[in-house]
Amino acid sequence: MSVEEGISVKDTHNTNSSDSTDDYNTGHFGPLAHVNTASSRYPAFGGDLQPGLYRVPKDRKLANPAPLGLCGFALTTFILGCINMQVRGVTEPNIVVGPALAYGGLVQLCAGMWEMAVGNTFGATVLSSYGGFWMSLAITFIPGGFNIMGALEKADNGEPTMFYNSFALYLFGWFIFTTLITLLTLKSTVAFFSLFFFVDIAILLLALGYLLQTDTGMPNEKLLKAGGLFAILGAFLAWYNAFAGIADNSNSFFLPPVVHFPWSEKKRSSRKHAGEGEV
DSSP, X not given: OOGGGTOEEXXXXXXXXXXXXXXXXXXXXXXXXXXXXXXXXXXXXXXXTBOSOBOOOTTOOSOOOHHHHHHHHHHHHHHHHHHHTTGGGOOOGGGGHHHHHIIIIIIHHXXXXXXXXTTOHHHHHHHHHHHHHHHHHHHHHSSSTTOHHHHHHHHTTTOSHHHHHHHHHHHHHXXXXXXXXXXTTTXXXXXXXXXXXXXXXXXXXXXHHHHSOOTTSOOOHHHHHHHXXXXXXXXXXXXXXXXXXXXXXXXXXXXXXXXXXXXXHHHXXXXXXXXXXXX
């Protein structure tokens, strides 16, 4: 059933007010203020990892796991982005192994499992998948251990070319996945869509950087730096969406703006209500 067919789209970010009209008009709402009703559906919200209209389960006993998963993704992505941009001369990815295993990996994977418990298929798929991404990335770069890099170099007569090509194929797979996820956010909010768009571009640039090697057989440094920049932008957008998912009038002096696309259900519903008010 659509909004036009009688299901209201509500924003109730302000838990200290009985009137949610102002919050509806400004786009402020969050998981801490959700009111469990059988007739209301809430508009897309990055802080909940909900790309479209959704209902909050009645008698929900679990907290919103999306901000935790987003923070795990953001911090690990930020570190890897800085490494690819060679910030302060850091070029080796070993420092990202710890965060990729623990925070971006295990914690984000757990957040994805909790998303399943609250009934959010999109959030469960995204957080669990990227948790697996970070854990697999960490396994690839663990010195010794699985010896993935060493085995590929040995198969290529000691040259790193096969590893670079293999790693590029690995990243292209994640680029395809992220593109599909990005398409699912086109009806959400600008910050929500931009997060996955920047991450998608970052993964593509990194994949091309490892695939299009220089004459010396090394990854393309310019493409890797460009990918690192987009990764950092994606990290800050993940933190922004996480903050939006936690902040409400009870714990923050300000609420981050939530901008919906003109074609979203939220904007369409607002235009409809505005038109009815002029009649």
